[in-house]
Amino acid sequence: MGRAAGCAITLEDAYxxxxxxxxxxxxxxxxxxxxxxxxxTYLNRAAVTTAAPLRCGDQVQIGSTVFEVVT
Numbered sequence: 416m417g418r419a420a421g422c423a424i425t426l427e428d429a430y431x432x433x434x435x436x437x438x439x440x441x442x443x444x445x446x447x448x449x450x451x452x453x454x455x456t457y458l459n460r461a462a463v464t465t466a467a468p469l470r471c472g473d474q475v476q477i478g479s480t481v482f483e484v485v486t
Contacts, residue, residue, distance in 0.1 A: 419434050430478025437450060
């Protein structure tokens with residue numbers, strides 16, 4: 416996720432980095448990872464410093480953009 420055209424999820428958010436964060440699958444879980452962004456990635460209002468598991472209902476914030484995890 417980020418502002419770069421090559422991102423799977425492109426954000427039109429001035430506070431998002433070109434390549435900001437990623438969501439990936441590891442075994443039976445999906446994980447959120449910040450990719451060294453300038454303004455940080457937040458999971459349920461807490462800064463993501465290491466890969467963090469995602470659960471239904473979680474909120475991911477990148478800049479002023481907020482996503483909710485659904486099944």
